[in-house]
Amino acid sequence: MVxxxxxxxxxxxxxxxRATELIDTADWIHAHPEIxxxxxxxxxxxAGMLETAGIPVEMGTAGMATAFKAVLGAPANTPRPRVAILxxxxxxxxxxxxxxxxxxxxxxxxxxxxxxxVAADLTxxxxxxxxxxxxxxxxxxxxxxxxxxxxxxxxxxxxIMFHPGTESAVTLxxxxxxxxxxxxxxxxxxxxxxxxxxxxxALDAVVLMYNAVSVLRQQVRxxxxxxxxILSGGAAANIIPDYAAIRYRTRADxxxxxxxxxxxxxxxxxxxxxxxxCRLEWKEYMPGYENTMPNKVLLELMTTNxxxxxxxxxxxxxxxxxxxxxxxxxxxxxxxxxxxxAITDVLETPGHSVAFREAAGSDQGRQAMLVAAKxxxxxxxxxxxxxxxxxxxxxxxxxxxxxxxx
Ligand SMILES: [Zn+2]
Numbered sequence: 503m504v505x506x507x508x509x510x511x512x513x514x515x516x517x518x519x520r521a522t523e524l525i526d527t528a529d530w531i532h533a534h535p536e537i538x539x540x541x542x543x544x545x546x547x548x549a550g551m552l553e554t555a556g557i558p559v560e561m562g563t564a565g566m567a568t569a570f571k572a573v574l575g576a577p578a579n580t581p582r583p584r585v586a587i588l589x590x591x592x593x594x595x596x597x598x599x600x601x602x603x604x605x606x607x608x609x610x611x612x613x614x615x616x617x618x619x620v621a622a623d624l625t626x627x628x629x630x631x632x633x634x635x636x637x638x639x640x641x642x643x644x645x646x647x648x649x650x651x652x653x654x655x656x657x658x659x660x661x662i663m664f665h666p667g668t669e670s671a672v673t674l675x676x677x678x679x680x681x682x683x684x685x686x687x688x689x690x691x692x693x694x695x696x697x698x699x700x701x702x703x704a705l706d707a708v709v710l711m712y713n714a715v716s717v718l719r720q721q722v723r724x725x726x727x728x729x730x731x732i733l734s735g736g737a738a739a740n741i742i743p744d745y746a747a748i749r750y751r752t753r754a755d756x757x758x759x760x761x762x763x764x765x766x767x768x769x770x771x772x773x774x775x776x777x778x779x780c781r782l783e784w785k786e787y788m789p790g791y792e793n794t795m796p797n798k799v800l801l802e803l804m805t806t807n808x809x810x811x812x813x814x815x816x817x818x819x820x821x822x823x824x825x826x827x828x829x830x831x832x833x834x835x836x837x838x839x840x841x842x843x844a845i846t847d848v849l850e851t852p853g854h855s856v857a858f859r860e861a862a863g864s865d866q867g868r869q870a871m872l873v874a875a876k877x878x879x880x881x882x883x884x885x886x887x888x889x890x891x892x893x894x895x896x897x898x899x900x901x902x903x904x905x906x907x908x
Contacts, residue, residue, distance in 0.1 A: 506887050509620050513879035514811060516616035517872055524612045524875065525868045527551065531604035532863040535593030538635025538643045541568040544591040544604075545632050548611050552630060555615050564652035568634040569645055571654070574618045575627030583626040583892050585882045586655070586836075587613050588646070588663035588829070590636045600854045601637065602666035602845060602862035605871040609664045612875030617882055624886035629658065636828055638682055638751060638788055646828035647789040655835045659892050660800060662881055663829065664874035666862060667842035668851050670815045672796075672805045678727065678753040679760045679793040680826035685711060685771045687780040691744035701742025705735045707778040708746040714770035715750070726763055727753040749787065753826055756906075757792060792830040795902050799895035800839035800881065807880035813843060813873050821849055834903065837895040841877060843870040 517524070531544045545568040549559040552572045563569040575581075591607035594600045614630035621628070631654070634645035642648075649655065687708060692701030715728055722728075730750035736743025752767055754760040768784065775782035801817075808815050832838050846861035861867050885891050 504623050504887050506883060509623055509883045509887065510807070510880045512620050513616040513883060514876045516619045517612050517875045517879065520612060520615055521872055523551070524608050524872065527611070528604050528608040528868060528871050529863065531591055531607060532599045535598035537595050538592040538637055538640025538645070539566065539568060541591050541634055544607060545570060545634070548589060548591060548607050548632060551611050552614060555618060557614065557618055563631070564649045564654055566634050566645055566648060568632070569649065570632035572614060572630040573627065574614060574630070575621045575624065581626060583659040583886065583889070584629060584657060585626065585885050586629045586631050586658045586661040587878050587882065588661055588832070589630060589632045591632070592635050592637050592640065594637055594854060595639050597854065597856070598859050599862045600856065600859040602858065602867065603636065605666050605845065605862055605867055605874070606664055607632070609871045609874035609878060612872065613878035613882065616875065616879040620883065624883065625889070626886045628882055633828070638680070642788060644789045644791060644828040647791065647831045650831045650835050655832060658836050660885055660895055661832050661836050661838040662800060662804065662878055664841050664843060664878060666845040666867060666870055668844055668846055668849050669820060670808070670813050670842060670844045671817050671819050672801050672808070672815060672839060672841045673817050673819055674796050674798065674801065675819060675824065676755070676796070677794040677830055678725070678755060678824050678826045679757045679791065679830065680751055680753040681760060681764060681786060681790040682749065682751050682788045683764070683767065683784055684733065684747060684749045684787045685782065685784045686747045687745070687775060687778070687782055689742065689744045689778065689780045692742045694740045694742050698742060702744070702779045703742050704746035704780050705743040707774045707780040708732055708735060708748045710774035710777055711748060711771050714773055715767060718766055718770060722763055723754065723759060725755040728763070728767060755793065757790070791826045791828050792834050794827060794830040794840065795833045795906065796839050797833070797837040797895050798898050799891060800837055803881045803884045803891065804839055804841045804877055807884070808841065808843070808873065808877040811873055811876055813877070825853060837899040841874065843874050845870045
């Protein structure tokens with residue numbers, strides 16, 4: 503008979519024993535930010551920690567150089583059930599670890615290392631998955647979406663991860679579904695003073711589109727977000743720009759309404775092209791992120807475990823404002839939960855900010871990473887000692903999916 507309480511104590515002790523090593527890694531990644539798909543050093547360090555502990559790691563999962571899959575537990579062809587613990591380690595361009603992914607990656611490795619010590623007492627196995635490019639700032643981002651599409655999650659029974667936040671909460675709140683588009687306007691160059699009538703102004707098309715989208719914002723549901731940057735707006739003030747481009751992210755509570763919004767945004771682009779005489783091309787520059795579908799059974803296990811080690815988990819969230827995550831796609835493929843743990847006491851600290859970056863390198867951030875590693879490991883212990891949990895999680899998952907499709 504397996505003593506679950508004792509196993510949980512052992513994984514917590516293992517994290518404590520490795521605290522210095524984990525903190526050093528989190529700090530190192532924080533000080534050496536790499537953006538999506540370029541997380542060469544971060545992925546090498548994280549995978550290296552597992553390898554040093556004798557856990558085989560396969561790099562290049564789903565065709566992404568900085569992705570990895572570590573299999574721990576019994577022999578390489580490990581049995582079901584299988585719990586995946588997800589690591590992220592990408593940074594934001596110009597801002598560094600303003601989303602604290604240095605802590606996410608390290609917590610997943612900490613959990614994996616701890617679980618290896620009790621693997622012989624678990625039924626099933628654990629995968630630690632290195633998932634690159636969560637931030638949509640990098641081209642072809644959405645490492646988890648690529649992994650879902652490559653079938654990596656076909657053989658997984660649950661996926662769990664941690665994300666730093668401004669409050670400690672494990673909730674059923676769903677992230678926003680998000681998609682990304684680029685619009686390219688092709689005009690004709692001409693001397694801006696000598697022969698403007700010969701030109702077709704691509705920058706004008708971008709400006710018109712920007713304004714049309716700004717007007718559109720008032721006529722859509724309040725959960726919708728549309729935000730963009732101008733990628734190209736001409737080369738010189740004395741040349742009518744023959745090319746200009748703009749990138750938008752569009753988001754909404756659900757994918758169905760988001761599709762309607764996308765059609766209207768495309769309409770804004772078409773109108774701007776028509777008005778200026780430009781030729782329009784556009785594309786979806788990254789895979790869509792689905793809204794998350796947090797699993798209630800996993801939520802309850804994770805909450806209980808975090809509370810048992812002193813985390814003040816308050817699942818009545820006090821702060822509104824939601825982003826999007828490629829974990830959404832995972833959570834619609836297998837039962838999943840993402841636990842938030844506070845890395846600052848300042849509730850108002852916005853994500854993707856300098857203040858959040860500082861919190862991700864603070865002592866509170868480091869401690870949150872350690873308790874996250876424990877919470878993840880303890881939850882994996884629950885799932886791999888009592889098959890009822892995964893059975894229930896799957897049945898709730900099926901119900902949620904049916905409800906979402908209704
Ligand atoms: Zn993030």
